[in-house]
Amino acid sequence: MKIGYVYVFNTHVEAEDAIRAMSKAGFDVTKLSLIGKGYHSEEHAVGFYSQGDRIKSWGTTGALWGGIGGLLLAPAVFFIPGIGLLALAGPIVTALIGALEGAVLVGGFSALGAALSSSDIGNDKVIEYETALKADKYLLMVHGSAQDVAKASALLADLVPPK
Helix, strand or coil: CCEEEEEEECCHHHHHHHHHHHHHCCCCHHHEEEEECCCCCCCCCCEEEEECCEEEEECCCHHHHHHHHCCCCCCEEEEECCCEEEEEECCHHHHHHHHHHCCCCCCCCCHHHHHHHCCCCCHHHHHHHHHHHHCCCEEEEEECCHHHHHHHHHHHCCCCCCC
16 A cells, blocks of 8 residues: 555644545545544543444544544554554555554554555654654545545645645
């Protein structure tokens, strides 16, 4: 799985707006992955579960994961030591599962870092993206060809500068 580009969003609302805008514009959202912590307070219960092809959730950001869970593939939740509880959806889930099953750790990265690194993302960017997740930011990844990346970049140009 090749990741063509990664966008960093400060809030779940920004990430959701971007995914919905891309979907409305006809972009193939199966070529998108989203990663975020999915919670902001330990005072509220949070949970995720899959029901058919839709993710169901509750907690402080349940609207985000419930709303976009129907758009993106393979919703999942993992606890990654050093980062915390992460909700993921899209092709990145397969890469993370592969890293976990193979017990692959690359250059001292977490399992998520290993999954990102195996996706042709440079080590400096892996560190940058893990740091963004620790700071409660959201990563939207575009997978696919150069044409897919160019289309996504054009659609997202007004929403967020690429990282």
